[in-house]
Amino acid sequence: MKKIKIPIGPQHPALKEPISLRITVEGEVIKDADVRLGYNHRGIEKLAESRTYVQNIYLMERICGICSHSHTTCFVQGVESLCGLEVPKRGLFIRMLVCELERIHSHYLWLGVAAHEAGFDSLFMYTWRDREVVMDLLEIISGNRVHYAINTIGGVRRDLSEVQKEKILEGIQFLKKRMEYYTNLGTTEPSFVARVSGVGILPKEKAMSLCAVGPTLRASGIASDIRKDDPYAAYDEIPFSVCTATSCDVLGRVVVRIKETMESIKIVEYLVKNLPSGEIKVRAPRKVKEGEAVSRYEAPRGENIHYIKSNGTDKPERVKVRAPTLANYPATIEMLKSGFIADIPLIFAAIDPCICCAERFVEVIDTKNENTQVLTMAEIKKRYSKSQGLKKGSSVWPL
Amino acid sequence: MKLRPGAFIPELLKHLFKKPATVMYPFEKLNIPKDFRGTPVLKPELCIVCRACVRDCPAFAIEIETLSEEEKKYKMTIHNDRCIHCAQCVESCPTKALFMDDGYELSTDSRRKLKIAYVYSRPKKTAQQSSEK
Numbered sequence: 001m002k003k004i005k006i007p008i009g010p011q012h013p014a015l016k017e018p019i020s021l022r023i024t025v026e027g028e029v030i031k032d033a034d035v036r037l038g039y040n041h042r043g044i045e046k047l048a049e050s051r052t053y054v055q056n057i058y059l060m061e062r063i064c065g066i067c068s069h070s071h072t073t074c075f076v077q078g079v080e081s082l083c084g085l086e087v088p089k090r091g092l093f094i095r096m097l098v099c100e101l102e103r104i105h106s107h108y109l110w111l112g113v114a115a116h117e118a119g120f121d122s123l124f125m126y127t128w129r130d131r132e133v134v135m136d137l138l139e140i141i142s143g144n145r146v147h148y149a150i151n152t153i154g155g156v157r158r159d160l161s162e163v164q165k166e167k168i169l170e171g172i173q174f175l176k177k178r179m180e181y182y183t184n185l186g187t188t189e190p191s192f193v194a195r196v197s198g199v200g201i202l203p204k205e206k207a208m209s210l211c212a213v214g215p216t217l218r219a220s221g222i223a224s225d226i227r228k229d230d231p232y233a234a235y236d237e238i239p240f241s242v243c244t245a246t247s248c249d250v251l252g253r254v255v256v257r258i259k260e261t262m263e264s265i266k267i268v269e270y271l272v273k274n275l276p277s278g279e280i281k282v283r284a285p286r287k288v289k290e291g292e293a294v295s296r297y298e299a300p301r302g303e304n305i306h307y308i309k310s311n312g313t314d315k316p317e318r319v320k321v322r323a324p325t326l327a328n329y330p331a332t333i334e335m336l337k338s339g340f341i342a343d344i345p346l347i348f349a350a351i352d353p354c355i356c357c358a359e360r361f362v363e364v365i366d367t368k369n370e371n372t373q374v375l376t377m378a379e380i381k382k383r384y385s386k387s388q389g390l391k392k393g394s395s396v397w398p399l
Numbered sequence: 400m401k402l403r404p405g406a407f408i409p410e411l412l413k414h415l416f417k418k419p420a421t422v423m424y425p426f427e428k429l430n431i432p433k434d435f436r437g438t439p440v441l442k443p444e445l446c447i448v449c450r451a452c453v454r455d456c457p458a459f460a461i462e463i464e465t466l467s468e469e470e471k472k473y474k475m476t477i478h479n480d481r482c483i484h485c486a487q488c489v490e491s492c493p494t495k496a497l498f499m500d501d502g503y504e505l506s507t508d509s510r511r512k513l514k515i516a517y518v519y520s521r522p523k524k525t526a527q528q529s530s531e532k
Binding site for chain 2: 051052054055057058059062122126129136139140143144147149152157158181184185189193
C-alpha cells in the first residue's frame with residue numbers, strides 16, 4: 001500500500017497548543033511520526049538573563065500554567081544551593097504541601113482531558129468540577145488559583161493558619177472520596193476501558209532507552225520518581241510509595257495517575273498533621289555567589305531540570321529549563337507507531353503535553369571538537385539543504 | 400478488574416436532581432478568600448520613596464517620578480495593565496505602604512483607564528519623630 005504523509009498541526013482541533021506532527025500512514029495505520037517544535041517559543045531563558053533573581057521567580061512561574069509551582073521550586077532550589085541557604089523545616093513543608101496539591105489538581109485535570117479525548121465527556125465535566133475544590137484550597141493558601149507565587153528564595157512567602165489547615169483536611173477528604181469513585185469507574189466502565197487499553201504501547205525497554213519521564217515511564221513498569229531517587233525538600237522524611245503499572249498503554253497511564261493522586265492526598269494529610277513550628281523563610285542575599293547549580297524536581301508530568309549559572313551579580317548569567325514534556329517526545333513517536341489515526345489525540349494527550357513548556361533554545365555542539373554554536377534559522381536551513389542535497393530555492397520540508 | 404456495563408448511570412441520574420455546579424456570575428458572586436491577591440494600592444502617606452517596589456516588580460508596572468526636588472513631591476504610577484498580581488511589591492515595601500485589595504473585576508474598554516497615579520509629598524520628619532530616633 002502507498003505511504004501517505006499527513007500533517008497534524010500546528011493548528012489542529014485535536015491539539016490544545018501549536019505543535020506540528022507529520023504522520024506517515026499506510027491506510028489507517030501509522031508507520032512513522034515526526035515532531036516539529038518551535039511554534040510557541042517565548043524566549044523565556046533569554047529574558048531571565050536580564051532580570052534579577054527575585055523577578056525571575058515570577059518569570060519561571062509563567063513557563064507553565066499547570067505546573068507553575070514546579071518551575072519556581074526548581075529554580076528557587078537551585079538558587080538556594082548557590083547561596084548556601086538552608087530553608088527552615090516549616091517553609092519546606094508548606095512548599096511540599098503546595099506541590100502535592102498541585103499534583104492533585106494536575107492529575108484531576110489530566111483525567112478529564114483523557115476522558116474527553118476518549119469520548120467520555122461526562123467524566124470530563126465531573127472531574128473538572130471536583131478539581132475546583134483543590135483550586136479553591138490553593139487560593140486559600142496562596143491568594144491565587146493558578147500562579148500561587150508562594151516560593152521565594154530562602155523559603156515560602158505565606159504561613160499556614162489553623163483555619164486553613166482545617167479547610168485543607170476537609171477539602172482533601174472530599175477529593176479522596178471522589179477519586180476513589182473515579183478509580184472504580186475508570187477501571188470498570190467497559191466502553192472507557194475498551195477505548196484506552198492496548199492503545200499507545202510503550203514497552204519497558206523502549207521507555208528506558210528513550211528516556212521517558214514521569215507517569216509515562218512509570219506506566220511502563222519502571223519505578224522511577226525523583227522524590228524517591230534523589231529526594232529534594234524534605235521528601236526523605238515522608239512515607240509514600242511510587243506508583244507503577246505494567247500494562248504499558250494509556251490505561252496504565254490512567255491507573256498510575258489515579259494511584260498517584262491517592263498517594264498525594266495521603267502526603268497532604270501527613271504534611272498538614274505533622275507541620276513543624278518555626279520560621280518559614282530565611283533572608284536571602286540579593287547577589288548570588290559565582291557558580292552553577294542543577295536542580296531536579298518531580299513535576300506532575302515528570303522530571304523537571306533547571307540549570308542556573310551565576311556570575312556574582314544579582315542577575316543569572318544563564319538559566320536552562322528542561323521541561324518534562326520535551327523528554328517525553330521520543331517516547332511519543334514510539335507510541336504512535338503502529339497505532340491508528342484515530343488514536344493520535346488520545347496517545348498525545350496521554351503524555352500530558354505542555355507544548356509551550358518544551359519550547360527551548362537550541363545550541364549546536366560539534367561532537368568532534370566540542371565547540372558550541374548558536375545558529376540562525378537561515379543557517380540551519382542552509383546546512384539542512386546541503387546535507388540533503390536539495391537545490392537552492394526548493395522547499396526544505398517537502399510535503 | 401471486573402467490567403460493569405453502565406457503571407456511570409447511577410451517578411448521572413443522581414445529578415439530575417442536584418443544583419448546577421456553577422454560579423450565575425454577574426448576579427451572584429463567589430466569596431473571595433482572605434489575603435486574596437487583587438490589585439496593588441498605595442497609601443501615599445506611608446511611602447518613603449525608597450524605590451524597592453520599582454526595583455523588584457517583575458512586570459515593571461510601578462514607576463516613580465520626581466515632580467519637584469525641593470518640595471519632595473513625587474508621583475507614583477501603578478500600571479495595572481502590566482501588573483501580574485504577584486504581590487512582590489507588597490513584600491518588598493519596608494513601610495507597608497502598598498497593599499493588595501480584593502478587586503478582581505478589572506476589565507475596561509481602554510488600557511489607559513487601568514493606570515493609577517498617586518501624587519504625594521514625602522512626609523517631612525517632625526521634631527517628635529527625629530527625637531525618637
